[in-house]
Amino acid sequence: MRGTLLYIGQRLILIAITTVLVSSIVFLLLHQIPGNAFLNETRQSPQTLAAELHHYGLDLPLQQQYLNWVHGVVGGDLGESLVNRGVKITPLLIRETSVSATVGFFALLVTVGLGLILGVVAALRQNTWVDYLASSTAVVGYSIPSFVIAIFGLLLFGHYLYQWTDGAFFYSPGWGKAEQIPVPALALGLPYASYVARLTRASMLETIRTDYVRTAWAKGLKARIVVFRHALRNALIPVVTILGPLVTGIITGSVVIENIFGIPGLGKEFITSILARDYNIVIGVFTFYAALVGLANLTVDVIYPVLDPRIRY
Amino acid sequence: MAQAAPVAPPDLELTYEMPEQATLLSDAWRRIRRNRLALVGGVIISILFITALISIVWTPFPVWLQAVGPTYQPPSGAHPLGLDQAGRDILSRIMGGALITVEVGIGSAIIVSLIGIPLGLLAGFYRGTTDTIISFFINIWYGIPDLLVALILVFVLADALHLIPRGVFVIIIAFSLTRWMDVARLVRGQSLALREREFVEAARMAGARDFSLLLRHIFPNALGPIIVQATFAIPAAVLFEAFLSFLGLGLPSPTPSWGAMAADGYHGMDFAPHIVLAPTIALSLTLMAFNWVGDGLRDAFDPRMRR
Numbered sequence: 001m002r003g004t005l006l007y008i009g010q011r012l013i014l015i016a017i018t019t020v021l022v023s024s025i026v027f028l029l030l031h032q033i034p035g036n037a038f039l040n041e042t043r044q045s046p047q048t049l050a051a052e053l054h055h056y057g058l059d060l061p062l063q064q065q066y067l068n069w070v071h072g073v074v075g076g077d078l079g080e081s082l083v084n085r086g087v088k089i090t091p092l093l094i095r096e097t098s099v100s101a102t103v104g105f106f107a108l109l110v111t112v113g114l115g116l117i118l119g120v121v122a123a124l125r126q127n128t129w130v131d132y133l134a135s136s137t138a139v140v141g142y143s144i145p146s147f148v149i150a151i152f153g154l155l156l157f158g159h160y161l162y163q164w165t166d167g168a169f170f171y172s173p174g175w176g177k178a179e180q181i182p183v184p185a186l187a188l189g190l191p192y193a194s195y196v197a198r199l200t201r202a203s204m205l206e207t208i209r210t211d212y213v214r215t216a217w218a219k220g221l222k223a224r225i226v227v228f229r230h231a232l233r234n235a236l237i238p239v240v241t242i243l244g245p246l247v248t249g250i251i252t253g254s255v256v257i258e259n260i261f262g263i264p265g266l267g268k269e270f271i272t273s274i275l276a277r278d279y280n281i282v283i284g285v286f287t288f289y290a291a292l293v294g295l296a297n298l299t300v301d302v303i304y305p306v307l308d309p310r311i312r313y
Numbered sequence: 314m315a316q317a318a319p320v321a322p323p324d325l326e327l328t329y330e331m332p333e334q335a336t337l338l339s340d341a342w343r344r345i346r347r348n349r350l351a352l353v354g355g356v357i358i359s360i361l362f363i364t365a366l367i368s369i370v371w372t373p374f375p376v377w378l379q380a381v382g383p384t385y386q387p388p389s390g391a392h393p394l395g396l397d398q399a400g401r402d403i404l405s406r407i408m409g410g411a412l413i414t415v416e417v418g419i420g421s422a423i424i425v426s427l428i429g430i431p432l433g434l435l436a437g438f439y440r441g442t443t444d445t446i447i448s449f450f451i452n453i454w455y456g457i458p459d460l461l462v463a464l465i466l467v468f469v470l471a472d473a474l475h476l477i478p479r480g481v482f483v484i485i486i487a488f489s490l491t492r493w494m495d496v497a498r499l500v501r502g503q504s505l506a507l508r509e510r511e512f513v514e515a516a517r518m519a520g521a522r523d524f525s526l527l528l529r530h531i532f533p534n535a536l537g538p539i540i541v542q543a544t545f546a547i548p549a550a551v552l553f554e555a556f557l558s559f560l561g562l563g564l565p566s567p568t569p570s571w572g573a574m575a576a577d578g579y580h581g582m583d584f585a586p587h588i589v590l591a592p593t594i595a596l597s598l599t600l601m602a603f604n605w606v607g608d609g610l611r612d613a614f615d616p617r618m619r620r
Contacts, residue, residue, distance in 0.1 A: 022457050143601035145596070248458050255461065274465075293456055
């Protein structure tokens with residue numbers, strides 16, 4: 001137990017370092033850009049421009065700006081929006097993270113839930129029509145990008161179902177109501193669900209042929225216990241390994257999904273800020289993303305030994 | 314005891330057929346031919362390449378020409394895929410988009426390999442400090458959303474610094490700069506394992522220098538996995554371009570990128586779904602084909618990993 005806590009502590013420090021390092025790259029990249037966010041503002045006297053620059057510390061040398069920024073990040077302060085003066089970035093992004101995390105959580109639920117069910121059923125009924133149906137769905141599904149699924153989902157739920165049911169079924173994209181969660185979550189989760197299904201099927205097929213599963217059957221254990229406690233638990237190990245990259249994929253995918261469905265999360269903020277040249281927010285969102293990916297990978301590594309007691313830290 | 318009749322000496326001219334020499338590629342080709350999904354993928358990719366080549370010299374209408382008919386016109390005889398919101402012929406634009414897709418996909422696969430292979434070979438072969446430095450970058454990058462870094466790179470290089478004009482090239486560069494780690498990691502592993510093998514040892518004893526060891530002995534033996542990894546870089550790059558262009562951060566407006574076309578059609582989806590359907594279906598089919606071929610190649614090059 002103490003070993004695990006120590007391990008988690010070490011990893012947290014590493015995540016913090018990685019986050020700052022990676023955000024530094026983005027910080028330095030964005031500060032190479034000549035001009036500044038206020039260049040487009042018309043009718044601006046040199047005095048107000050100088051005052052604006054001074055307010056944000058943009059008149060300082062780059063090293064000083066960088067040191068100030070690192071100092072802020074370490075203390076959890078990501079600065080102030082360049083476009084909306086006075087708006088603090090950290091609380092804004094924390095609020096948006098909760099929105100993105102909600103969508104991401106349900107997407108992950110779709111991915112893991114649907115993927116596991118499809119994969120296990122396909123493996124247990126190998127070479128029957130159930131298997132062929134599940135496998136071919138998976139083999140097609142994992143190549144269709146989430147924004148294409150989002151578009152099809154919008155067409156189906158937002159347009160055709162409305163027409164076919166004469167307006168009885170009404171769905172409009174947006175955020176705030178519970179019924180607006182499933183479609184984006186499905187769009188975000190389905191491609192990865194197919195991937196998980198393929199992986200689960202393959203590793204399940206391998207496990208159900210092992211000696212200890214045969215023994216479990218021979219002992220006369222109930223099918224439920226053999227499948228879930230003996231076979232699935234071991235079959236899950238390769239699936240857990242890809243959960244890290246999967247979370248990265250869901251975060252990347254959420255950028256486009258949030259923009260399609262008008263969900264006020266981190267992804268929408270990211271694109272809006274890039275287009276508005278609000279670099280402080282772009283750097284901030286990126287810092288959040290880097291930390292989130294790090295934490296997700298850590299979570300995966302912590303649940304790993306629960307499934308596979310052979311692994312210890 | 315009667316002498317046995319002298320046996321006629323056997324015909325010493327033995328004639329048996331030399332088995333055809335199995336090279337890496339011929340062996341893989343033999344196996345991939347049996348993989349139906351990979352074959353279908355291959356056919357789709359061939360169609361994509363042919364369409365892209367044709368689009369260089371001929372499209373039914375110029376890809377940028379507006380108002381060749383009424384805007385939002387659904388598919389008809391003259392325009393098999395209909396017209397978009399500016400009255401441009403969608404079939405022509407899909408063909409032009411195929412060329413962009415091929416450029417982005419192949420270009421990225423080549424550059425990713427050009428960066429990743431040497432770094433991976435060096436890290437695995439020399440180990441020590443070289444490996445530590447290269448692996449440090451690989452590991453850092455493994456934990457971050459690389460597509461978003463690439464997105465920022467495209468923005469910074471093209472829009473903000475005007476170093477490279479916004480186009481296919483900047484997308485390839487941004488993608489490759491953030492994705493060479495996959496190839497490097499794989500090649501490093503291969504190189505680490507191969508450098509200990511007897512044939513490398515033998516070559517070293519025969520006086521081969523490091524450079525020739527790497528190029529003539531280690532690299533050819535890692536070629537199979539490298540080809541597979543490079544194949545999987547193609548759909549990733551194609552998706553990246555579509556993703557950027559869909560968000561309006563990719564190729565500039567009149568360029569017939571499938572992602573940008575999907576974004577165009579997205580706004581009129583309720584009454585003219587054909588505009589959004591054509592590019593999204595083309596994109597999905599392309600990604601599927603490359604993934605299938607990639608899967609097929611992986612099975613073909615590594616028969617032990619058969620699924």
